[in-house]
Amino acid sequence: MxxxxxxxxxxxxxxxxxxxxxxxxxxxxxxRTEFPFELPRGYVDESGSLHRTGVMRLATARDELIPLRDDRVRENSAYLSVVLISRVLVRLGTIEDIHPGIVEDLFASDLAFLQDFYRRINAEGHTRAAVTCPSCQESFAVDLAGGGRLGES
Structure with missing residues (x-):
């Protein structure tokens, strides 16, 4: 799109x-409708392959409405983020058929990263985050979609 x-x-x-x-x-x-990212830990598939990079697209109104009709979401509102994230992930490593089962198997830190990433690109319109250096206390912005990890050059 x-x-x-x-x-x-x-x-x-x-x-x-x-x-x-x-x-x-x-x-x-x-x-810009698609944003690359790198997961903090990564998704390990059935064959043991690690997938850390991926692409998330902007959500549509339909993406936010359809999960509300899902029985799993009706039974447990916390499941909403799993279904929603699975709808907007375009790719995770070499996997292009993303479904809720894949999102369920993510490490908790990776799911939290994707939930924050979703919020940043859909509500705030950017992937920048304000951070402070723990050593010198200097504040600066980092681009979460840049592919690098915090602390790396």
Missing amino acids: RRTIPAAVRDGHGSPGAEAAGRGEQRTERL
């Missing part, structure tokens, strides 16, 4: 194409 949005709207400046329209042109850029 690829969508375009005028740069002026994407950047929060005025109406669609307001700046470009004054010049007789309309500049559009692609809306």
